[in-house]
Amino acid sequence: MDSFTLPLDVAAAEDHLMRLLSVEGVTGQEAKIAAAVSEALKKAGVPASAIRFDDANKRIPVPTETGNLIVDLPGTRPGPRLLFSTHLDTVPLCAGAKPRRDGDRIVSDGATALGGDNRTGCAILVMLAETLLKHKLPHPPITLLFTVREESGLHGARELNPADLGGAVMCINVDGQDPSDLIVGAVGQENWEVEIKGKASHAGVAPEKGISATLVGAIALTEAKREGWFGKVVKPDGTGTSNVGIFGGKSDKAAGDATNVVTDYVFIKGEARSPTSAFATAIAKGFGQAFEKAKGEVKDHEGETAILAFTHKPSYPPFNLDEGSPVVKRATKAMTMLGLKPNYLFSNGGLDANWLDKHGIPTVTIGAGQAEIHTIKEYVNLPEFETGCRLALLLATIED
Numbered sequence: 409m410d411s412f413t414l415p416l417d418v419a420a421a422e423d424h425l426m427r428l429l430s431v432e433g434v435t436g437q438e439a440k441i442a443a444a445v446s447e448a449l450k451k452a453g454v455p456a457s458a459i460r461f462d463d464a465n466k467r468i469p470v471p472t473e474t475g476n477l478i479v480d481l482p483g484t485r486p487g488p489r490l491l492f493s494t495h496l497d498t499v500p501l502c503a504g505a506k507p508r509r510d511g512d513r514i515v516s517d518g519a520t521a522l523g524g525d526n527r528t529g530c531a532i533l534v535m536l537a538e539t540l541l542k543h544k545l546p547h548p549p550i551t552l553l554f555t556v557r558e559e560s561g562l563h564g565a566r567e568l569n570p571a572d573l574g575g576a577v578m579c580i581n582v583d584g585q586d587p588s589d590l591i592v593g594a595v596g597q598e599n600w601e602v603e604i605k606g607k608a609s610h611a612g613v614a615p616e617k618g619i620s621a622t623l624v625g626a627i628a629l630t631e632a633k634r635e636g637w638f639g640k641v642v643k644p645d646g647t648g649t650s651n652v653g654i655f656g657g658k659s660d661k662a663a664g665d666a667t668n669v670v671t672d673y674v675f676i677k678g679e680a681r682s683p684t685s686a687f688a689t690a691i692a693k694g695f696g697q698a699f700e701k702a703k704g705e706v707k708d709h710e711g712e713t714a715i716l717a718f719t720h721k722p723s724y725p726p727f728n729l730d731e732g733s734p735v736v737k738r739a740t741k742a743m744t745m746l747g748l749k750p751n752y753l754f755s756n757g758g759l760d761a762n763w764l765d766k767h768g769i770p771t772v773t774i775g776a777g778q779a780e781i782h783t784i785k786e787y788v789n790l791p792e793f794e795t796g797c798r799l800a801l802l803l804a805t806i807e808d
């Protein structure tokens with residue numbers, strides 16, 4: 409089959425998209441959208457027995473209504489199993505979205521984001537099942553995976569059990585914008601945080617008896633910047649980025665609560681990203697050393713210092729597929745058949761693909777018309793969505 413004989417019903421695919429966009433399902437609250445997707449799949453001819461939920465939500469450390477939705481489509485020709493993945497959830501800014509068509513776009517009413525990230529992916533997977541079944545297209549065994557809680561930390565993909573994916577050898581994740589873009593790798597991330605316990609004292613009467621946690625934090629961040637660990641990081645042994653996200657006090661309050669008291673407590677939280685796990689860890693450790701050094705510079709009149717509790721832990725692993733890997737070759741072939749010139753990208757943000765790759769399934773991420781995501785200007789580019797549909801159909805059906 410070539411791109412010209414693909415039996416794509418564009419109107420039906422857009423109908424799926426419009427309907428799924430109208431179902432609320434912000435991150436952690438995916439039960440309703442999962443039910444809507446299941447319903448659409450059943451209408452498309454997928455037997456109820458092929459549709460199931462895993463128990464990933466029991467392992468996700470934040471409340472999550474449902475597990476990942478997994479669907480098995482038996483092959484109509486032999487071949488290694490393919491996985492198509494996407495995420496069910498949207499960012500909270502999408503709550504209450506009212507999708508409406510405007511020319512070759514779908515837009516929201518401007519009060520919310522739209523949720524094309526990632527209902528475009530959900531619609532593509534539904535379209536894929538429907539088209540394969542309706543036209544009895546030849547394809548190897550396929551598993552469809554709809555994850556939960558992608559937007560709040562890639563939790564669904566992280567906590568899934570790879571054995572639930574039926575031995576899939578490669579994965580196409582639908583979660584992007586331009587169908588010419590092929591995401592073949594992404595950074596990994598390490599999160600760090602520090603509690604600085606100083607000592608309170610009257611700032612006017614006896615400042616020398618206090619240990620300012622705020623000052624320790626300020627010196628530490630200055631030190632981190634001077635040592636090259638802040639923002640864009642370029643060192644002989646690696647590259648990456650870092651940021652300080654929160655500089656505050658106890659329970660989301662400000663650090664300190666009066667100008668006349670030496671601040672006795674500060675909580676600081678940040679992140680580090682890099683194409684290698686080891687260097688993301690190195691950046692986090694660079695911050696740790698900066699806090700240690702700063703601690704020694706801030707003493708009370710008896711030479712006492714603040715007490716530090718610095719911790720860091722990996723958030724998600726990096727991955728990077730080379731152009732010769734089978735999934736990249738398959739995607740390149742399908743894109744070329746559609747007349748697209750593949751633009752291989754390395755993402756500076758984590759994707760479900762990071763965890764799927766970690767679970768042993770090399771994963772590329774394709775685009776299907778998302779635009780201006782996570783903002784009230786979000787829209788779906790329908791010509792790109794249509795190209796994404798064709799790309800998914802080719803990826804499911806072409807021979808190696």
Ligand SMILES: [Zn+2]
Pocket residue numbers: 495525526558583
């Ligand atoms: Zn997304």
